[in-house]
Amino acid sequence: MIEVIVWILLTLAIGSISALIAKRYGVEYIIGMFACFTVVANIIASKIVVFGPFTVPAAVLVYSTTFLLTDFLSELYSEKEAIKAVFVGFLSNIVLVVSIWVAVQWQAAPFWQGQAAFESIFGIVPRIVFGSMIAYIVSQNLDVKIFMFFKNKYPKHLWLRNNAGTMISQFVDTIIFITIAFYGTTPMDILLSLVIGQYIVKWIIAVLDTPFLYIVKFIYNKY
DSSP states (O other): OHHHHHHHHHHHHHHHHHHHHHHHHOTHHHHHHHHHHHHHHHHHTTSEEEETTEEEETTHHHHHHHHHHHHHHHHHTOHHHHHHHHHHHHHHHHHHHHHHHHHHHSOOOTTOOOHHHHHHHHOOOHHHHHHHHHHHHHHHHHHHHHHHHHHHHOTTOHHHHHHHHHHHHHHHHHHHHHHHHHBTTBOHHHHHHHHHHHHHHHHHHHHHHHHHHHHHHHHHHHO
């Protein structure tokens, strides 16, 4: 469990470094990292891993970090830049889905023996892809809107807007994805356990990302 916490902190640190680079070279570095993380999340999501007593997709770390990146954009730049990142990420994932579909369908070389394994990992399940895309576009936009609402209403409480936006939007994300992807194919008690487990893990990551937001904002203000 300790090593998983270390991996969470490392992933959040990587996202935070992109914000520090953006301070010198431009906001595009955060937007680019956001798109990168969303694509990586969809590539590795097919592996199910153990987080304490819960089972979650391996993508939970990088995907949760995307909410920290939109918080960086909302706090340090503007709502417009955060929304821009969301749509860049959405387009990036469309490219990913189309590219994977083409790669799976493309006839393999006669000497290549990895087609079955390739299809088992990257084979596209339309319902899961649809659920993922809908959950993404709704929750990411919601995160930005909630963050900006609390920023305008309680400008001194950075921790509040960071956690409120992320925790609410992550809950919505989990509900939408699990419902669209698995409703009707999986018993209700298992669906409920998936929702609770994933949300608790995302909530833990949301709490851990708060210090990173404070540190990056301090550096922006000081230098």
